[in-house]
Amino acid sequence: MTAAEAIRDLFPARKLERLLLVAPPDADAALFDNSVARRGRYSNYPPYGLGIIATVARSLGIEVRLLNLNHEMLKAVAGEGSLVYGDFVAHAIRAVVTEFRPDMVGVTCICSMTHDSAVAVCREIRDVAPQLPLALGGVHVTNCFMGGELSSGVLDAYAMVDIFFLYESELSFRRFVDTVRGEEAQLCQIAVQSGGVRYIADGQCLPAEHEIDILPAHDLMKSGELSSFGTIGSFFCLKAGLVRVTTVLSNRGCRGGCAYCSVRNFNGPGVRHRSVSSVIEELTLLKESFGINHVMWLDDDFLFDGRRAINLFNEMVRSNLGITWDCTNGVVAASCTDELITAAAASGCIGLNLGIESGNPEILRRARKPGTVSQFLKAAEVLRKHQQINSRAYLMIGFPDETYSMVKDTLDLALEMKLDWYNINILKPLPNTEMGDEMMRRAMKSANSEETRFSTGPYAKKVGRALQHNPFDTAKGGAVPDADELAEIWSYMNYRINYDRLFDQDPGLKLDQHLKYLTHISRTVAPEDPIPLYFMLLLQQKKSGTASPEDLEILEALVAASDVKRKTLAFFGLCADDFKHQK
Numbered sequence: 154m155t156a157a158e159a160i161r162d163l164f165p166a167r168k169l170e171r172l173l174l175v176a177p178p179d180a181d182a183a184l185f186d187n188s189v190a191r192r193g194r195y196s197n198y199p200p201y202g203l204g205i206i207a208t209v210a211r212s213l214g215i216e217v218r219l220l221n222l223n224h225e226m227l228k229a230v231a232g233e234g235s236l237v238y239g240d241f242v243a244h245a246i247r248a249v250v251t252e253f254r255p256d257m258v259g260v261t262c263i264c265s266m267t268h269d270s271a272v273a274v275c276r277e278i279r280d281v282a283p284q285l286p287l288a289l290g291g292v293h294v295t296n297c298f299m300g301g302e303l304s305s306g307v308l309d310a311y312a313m314v315d316i317f318f319l320y321e322s323e324l325s326f327r328r329f330v331d332t333v334r335g336e337e338a339q340l341c342q343i344a345v346q347s348g349g350v351r352y353i354a355d356g357q358c359l360p361a362e363h364e365i366d367i368l369p370a371h372d373l374m375k376s377g378e379l380s381s382f383g384t385i386g387s388f389f390c391l392k393a394g395l396v397r398v399t400t401v402l403s404n405r406g407c408r409g410g411c412a413y414c415s416v417r418n419f420n421g422p423g424v425r426h427r428s429v430s431s432v433i434e435e436l437t438l439l440k441e442s443f444g445i446n447h448v449m450w451l452d453d454d455f456l457f458d459g460r461r462a463i464n465l466f467n468e469m470v471r472s473n474l475g476i477t478w479d480c481t482n483g484v485v486a487a488s489c490t491d492e493l494i495t496a497a498a499a500s501g502c503i504g505l506n507l508g509i510e511s512g513n514p515e516i517l518r519r520a521r522k523p524g525t526v527s528q529f530l531k532a533a534e535v536l537r538k539h540q541q542i543n544s545r546a547y548l549m550i551g552f553p554d555e556t557y558s559m560v561k562d563t564l565d566l567a568l569e570m571k572l573d574w575y576n577i578n579i580l581k582p583l584p585n586t587e588m589g590d591e592m593m594r595r596a597m598k599s600a601n602s603e604e605t606r607f608s609t610g611p612y613a614k615k616v617g618r619a620l621q622h623n624p625f626d627t628a629k630g631g632a633v634p635d636a637d638e639l640a641e642i643w644s645y646m647n648y649r650i651n652y653d654r655l656f657d658q659d660p661g662l663k664l665d666q667h668l669k670y671l672t673h674i675s676r677t678v679a680p681e682d683p684i685p686l687y688f689m690l691l692l693q694q695k696k697s698g699t700a701s702p703e704d705l706e707i708l709e710a711l712v713a714a715s716d717v718k719r720k721t722l723a724f725f726g727l728c729a730d731d732f733k734h735q736k
């Protein structure tokens with residue numbers, strides 16, 4: 154049997170008139186916490202890929218419904234709400250399948266973190282409609298199809314799925330629809346599962362640059378309301394007033410080929426750009442029809458073509474959109490020239506993350522990072538001139554064979570760069586990446602995907618720990634820290650590069666940015682963590698002469714209830730009594 158024959162078996166009536174698209178909750182039932190959802194901590198990204206498929210389907214005359222379960226759950230618990238995860242998901246799926254009567258359901262699984270949740274959703278759909286063709290797409294699924302140590306056996310969990318869309322799917326979806334309708338079409342990037350056998354049409358059909366000027370179906374994605382119920386990116390908290398945030402994808406792919414990253418696997422080599430006019434059209438639609446006033450670029454290499462980026466920024470200014478923006482996804486430091494960052498700031502940039510990862514040249518070489526220490530320093534120099542841009546960077550520790558002294562290079566670089574904030578991650582491998590496979594082969598503890606699936610973000614376990622000593626003990630310089638020692642290093646580094654220097658922060662724009670961010674961390678992200686709370690109080694005091702008595706009471710209550718928290722502060726020489734004199 155061929156993939157085309159298997160597809161026609163699934164659609165004996167040769168019709169696909171109603172398509173239901175489903176975005177699963179970000180995490181599964183075991184991780185979802187009503188109280189965390191209520192305080193707005195969970196992320197609520199638009200299902201951008203499904204939005205693009207919806208636009209393509211509509212252009213083929215297909216009626217589309219989009220069920221974004223993540224959003225619907227967060228919306229349901231807002232205010233005083235509460236839900237039972239499994240019941241909510243089952244009811245929502247049953248209701249839409251019964252009422253809409255789709256000819257097919259398409260589910261997305263973007264990342265390995267959502268795997269369990271996507272499996273549960275597929276199971277539920279199969280229970281409700283045993284004969285309904287069920288498709289699955291997204292980065293995670295594509296990675297698993299490509300093989301590799303971490304992905305072996307993962308696809309078995311999707312035995313109930315009929316069709317897998319691999320890579321970017323807008324062209325393969327068109328050909329699939331033609332096939333369903335009985336027309337001749339060259340299937341590509343698709344696999345059909347029937348009777349336990351997978352029939353694969355693996356010809357490549359990534360859309361070319363002139364084929365990606367597509368606006369996703371923002372109406373179905375409910376782009377105007379998502380940020381009222383969860384977070385999108387990490388800079389929106391710097392804005393005052395009502396912030397409506399969504400995401401926009403202005404180009405696809407990345408110039409890099411980092412050994413731990415799967416972008417190149419999914420998007421292919423190089424970068425393809427949308428036209429500037431198409432991006433402006435989308436921003437205008439978002440502003441005028443959905444009231445969006447801040448966007449996070451989804452791009453993996455937003456600044457690859459500097460001339461095009463500057464044109465885009467100039468057009469944003471000319472269009473007078475009044476939209477601010479951020480690059481929560483990291484940008485490549487070498488692109489951050491004075492001219493480009495000046496144009497970025499003028500067009501509404503309020504936050505940028507640099508993808509740095511390491512300050513050690515050998516680690517950068519092994520990771521194949523597109524960047525050098527001198528480029529990082531140069532980019533930091535440019536960013537420091539633009540105070541309105543909150544400049545941050547991603548750092549990573551725990552590379553295979555990375556020693557204490559190599560990690561120390563990263564800490565020292567961060568201090569020298571003097572950016573506003575650093576997000577430190579312990580390296581967790583992705584399926585079908587060179588480093589992921591290496592870590593699995595060497596049985597490194599952090600390669601255990603079950604234990605470490607949620608390594609960052611709102612569902613992550615707390616990384617750090619209370620310290621007994623400075624982990625950068627010189628005697629350990631050449632040793633490779635184990636997983637427990639990495640957690641100690643994380644805590645120490647996080648304090649040294651993010652908090653310690655706030656003692657010297659003068660009042661002004663930067664202090665205001667730090668205060669807004671720490672307020673967000675203390676109120677929404679980590680209300681149990683005494684360190685951001687302590688520094689929020691410190692910055693309040695620097696800004697207005699006094700720390701908030703209510704916030705101080707919260708800090709005092711935290712340390713009174715937990716000896717670990719008191720010791721955590723004490724290790725760094727901090728104490729709630731530091732604010733006592735103002736009482």
Ligand code: SF4
Pocket residue numbers: 407408409410411414415416417453454483508522523
């Ligand atoms: S620069 Fe970023 S997006 Fe590009 S390959 Fe490296 S990690 Fe991936």
